[in-house]
Amino acid sequence: MDGYSDNKLLEMCLNPESENYGFSLLIRKYQKPVYWHIRRMVLDHEDADDLVQDTFVKVWRNLRKFREESTLYTWIYKIATNETLSFLQKKKLKYVLRTGNLENQLATQIKDDSYFDGDEIQLKLQKAILTLPEKQRLVFNMKYFEDMKYEDMSEVLGTSVGALKASHHLAVKKIENFLNNL
Amino acid sequence: MLQDKNNKEQADKLNLEAIAPELAKMNKTNPFMVPGNYFEKLPDEIMNKIRVPKRISPAELLYTIFLKRKLNFAIIVSGIIVILAILFFNKSENITGENQFFSNITLDDLLRENPEIIEYMDETFLVETLLAGSVQVIDFNDDNVMVNDTGISQDDLIDYLSDEEITTELMYEL
Numbered sequence: 001m002d003g004y005s006d007n008k009l010l011e012m013c014l015n016p017e018s019e020n021y022g023f024s025l026l027i028r029k030y031q032k033p034v035y036w037h038i039r040r041m042v043l044d045h046e047d048a049d050d051l052v053q054d055t056f057v058k059v060w061r062n063l064r065k066f067r068e069e070s071t072l073y074t075w076i077y078k079i080a081t082n083e084t085l086s087f088l089q090k091k092k093l094k095y096v097l098r099t100g101n102l103e104n105q106l107a108t109q110i111k112d113d114s115y116f117d118g119d120e121i122q123l124k125l126q127k128a129i130l131t132l133p134e135k136q137r138l139v140f141n142m143k144y145f146e147d148m149k150y151e152d153m154s155e156v157l158g159t160s161v162g163a164l165k166a167s168h169h170l171a172v173k174k175i176e177n178f179l180n181n182l
Numbered sequence: 183m184l185q186d187k188n189n190k191e192q193a194d195k196l197n198l199e200a201i202a203p204e205l206a207k208m209n210k211t212n213p214f215m216v217p218g219n220y221f222e223k224l225p226d227e228i229m230n231k232i233r234v235p236k237r238i239s240p241a242e243l244l245y246t247i248f249l250k251r252k253l254n255f256a257i258i259v260s261g262i263i264v265i266l267a268i269l270f271f272n273k274s275e276n277i278t279g280e281n282q283f284f285s286n287i288t289l290d291d292l293l294r295e296n297p298e299i300i301e302y303m304d305e306t307f308l309v310e311t312l313l314a315g316s317v318q319v320i321d322f323n324d325d326n327v328m329v330n331d332t333g334i335s336q337d338d339l340i341d342y343l344s345d346e347e348i349t350t351e352l353m354y355e356l
Contacts, residue, residue, distance in 0.1 A: 035221075039214055049220075053228050060232045077250040118213025125208060145210065159227065169201070174204035 002131045004029070006072035014061050023063075025164055030073070033146070034080045034121055040141045041084045041134070042168050043106050043126070047114045050085055055080040074155040080157055081138060128178035139164055140171040 004012075004025055012022025034055060037049035058079050066075060092102045107127045109118050118126070129137055138157065142148040157164070167177045199206040 003328075023232070024225050024229055025229055031221055031224050035224075036212070037215075038216075043214075045214075047226075053223070053231060055229050058229045064252075115215045116213055117215050121208060122211075122213040126213070145212075149257060172198065172202045172205060176205050179204040 010063070010066070010072055015042045023060060025058075026072075031056075034076060037077065037141070037146065037151075038080055038084050040085065041137065042147060043110055043116075044113065047087065051080070051083050055083050058083070071152075074152050077152075077156045085134060085138075106130055124179060125175070128175040129180055131182055132174060133172045135159075136167050139167045143168050150167070 009022055009026045009029065012018040013026060015022070029173050031052065035048060035052045038051045038055070039045065042048050042051065055076070059076055063081075066072070070078070090104070110126050111123060116123075129140060132140060134156070139153065142153050142156070143150075148156075150164050151163050153159075154161050159167075195206070
């Protein structure tokens with residue numbers, strides 16, 4: 001099933017006779033990269049689960065509007081990214097009203113999270129990443145963990161390649177400073 | 183193509199080592215986990231959410247919208263009839279016994295004894311209190327017209343409500 005191209009999957013999804021089967025294949029092809037893309041931002045599995053499901057529901061609802069100006073893959077990523085950023089904005093607002101800082105709260109939660117299996121160094125890295133602003137965090141994750149091309153990132157985030165390279169460079173420097181200061 | 187990719191990866195790695203040696207040393211293994219069989223179950227959970235809904239015909243849709251509007255209209259008309267009935271029957275009610283006691287309580291007395299009421303006193307509460315007769319702060323003058331001690335009559339109250347556009351919907355949350 002991983003063998004189906006995006007064009008073939010899209011064709012199946014747009015055909016009423018094969019739409020459910022085609023979409024199910026599409027989910028199986030992209031569920032893991034989309035899930036991990038979201039999870040690295042929200043950190044909590046339950047939140048990531050909700051968001052990945054919302055993402056694919058939105059993909060389903062908007063498939064007929066997909067104009068093929070971008071690849072299917074970057075289009076799905078774009079939806080996932082927007083869902084994640086909206087979620088984090090809402091969560092941030094709640095935390096600002098209560099404790100004042102969402103990132104501090106997330107950093108505290110990672111250590112006690114039963115779905116976090118990293119060592120001290122990996123915990124340190126996650127805390128370092130949390131010090132970055134959200135969009136910069138996205139850029140860093142997409143480059144460092146997902147090894148995404150700048151051109152694809154540009155489509156997903158709507159930012160120029162040059163700006164993304166600069167953002168990534170700054171993110172790396174900030175994380176390095178954080179790691180050296182601990 | 184594979185050679186280009188390898189070259190690029192090597193260049194990125196060297197670049198990272200140059201600007202962030204601590205980060206470059208780190209293992210990129212994923213420290214996060216998922217519950218068992220999560221990805222096996224996820225597609226079915228998503229497909230259950232997007233099951234193709236029953237297609238409603240245009241005729242069914244129109245009927246549903248029309249019926250709803252008719253019901254809303256019926257509720258509003260009923261509400262207006264109820265209010266008019268209350269106003270009509272309140273006007274002709276005589277004060278006897280228990281009501282006589284309550285008719286001596288003014289709004290000022292009520293507020294003096296229960297100052298916390300002012301927090302909750304808005305037009306809706308005021309109107310409901312006055313019209314419901316739970317506390318009679320209205321008396322009759324010699325001409326048998328309902329007034330309270332401040333000289334506000336029932337008609338004055340209704341005029342006030344009309345001026346302030348306190349609608350039936352606002353009062354009764356239709």
